[in-house]
Amino acid sequence: MTDTISVREGLFRETNDGPTLLAGRCAQCARTVFPATERCLECGDDSIESVELGAEGELLCATVVHMGNGRFDAGHSVGYVRMPHDIRVFSQITTSGEQPLPSGTPMRLEIAPLWREGEQDVLAYRFVPTTTKEADDA
Ligand SMILES: [Zn+2]
Numbered sequence: 710m711t712d713t714i715s716v717r718e719g720l721f722r723e724t725n726d727g728p729t730l731l732a733g734r735c736a737q738c739a740r741t742v743f744p745a746t747e748r749c750l751e752c753g754d755d756s757i758e759s760v761e762l763g764a765e766g767e768l769l770c771a772t773v774v775h776m777g778n779g780r781f782d783a784g785h786s787v788g789y790v791r792m793p794h795d796i797r798v799f800s801q802i803t804t805s806g807e808q809p810l811p812s813g814t815p816m817r818l819e820i821a822p823l824w825r826e827g828e829q830d831v832l833a834y835r836f837v838p839t840t841t842k843e844a845d846d847a
Contacts, residue, residue: 712828712829712830713822713829713830713831713832714826714829714830714831714832715831715832715833716823716831716832716833716834717744719731719744719745719759720744720834721818721820721834722761723820724761727764727818728764728818728819728820728834729761729762729763729764729818730743730761730762730763730764730792730798730818730834731743731744731745731759731760731761731762732744732745732759732760732761732762732792732794732796733745733746733757733758733759733760734757734758734759734760734794735749735751735752735754735756735757735758736754736756736757736758737749737752737754737756738751738752738754740752741760741794741796742796743762743792743796743798745757745759760794762792762793762794762796762798763792763793763818764817764818765792765815765816765817765818765839766790766791766792766798766815766816766817766818766836767790767791767813767814767815767816768788768789768790768791768802768810768811768812768813768814768815768816768836768838769788769789769790769791769797769812770788770789770809770812771786771787771788771789771802771804771809771810771812772786772787772788772809773785773786773807773808773809774786774787780823780824781801781823781824784807785801786801786802786803786804786809786810787799787800787801787802788800788802788809788810788836790802790816790836798836800834800835800836801823801833801834801835801836802816802835802836802837803819803835803836803837803838804838810838814838815838815839816836816837816838816839817836817837817838817839818834818835818836819834819835819836819837820832820833820834821833821834821835823835
């Protein structure tokens with residue numbers, strides 16, 4: 710029997726409309742950050758509300774990492790995705806080829822077991838391009 714744990718509480722949640730990332734919005738100055746912090750980074754207030762960012766974003770930039778790190782093999786992609794509230798999320802990027810995706814690519818959030826720790830699958834988030842162009846491996 711396999712247990713599943715979340716990489717960290719409060720980063721994302723499944724809704725009826727699909728997964729959403731959870732940011733924190735300061736009730737005082739409206740600064741919104743992801744991941745949510747206990748105190749506002751702008752004004753120091755601790756009245757932080759949870760805000761759903763949804764699942765849709767746009768790729769700002771991505772790169773291919775040529776070094777494995779224990780969780781991901783060499784050749785995986787990471788990048789920044791721009792979400793609502795002008796939030797930039799650093800994330801694993803799922804691609805079908807070796808080339809990094811161009812900036813501006815529409816991206817969609819995906820919650821999945823991304824690696825294992827001991828006997829447990831760790832549930833985390835990543836982004837996949839919504840316009841999937843399968844690479845022609847001729
Ligand atoms: Zn604030």
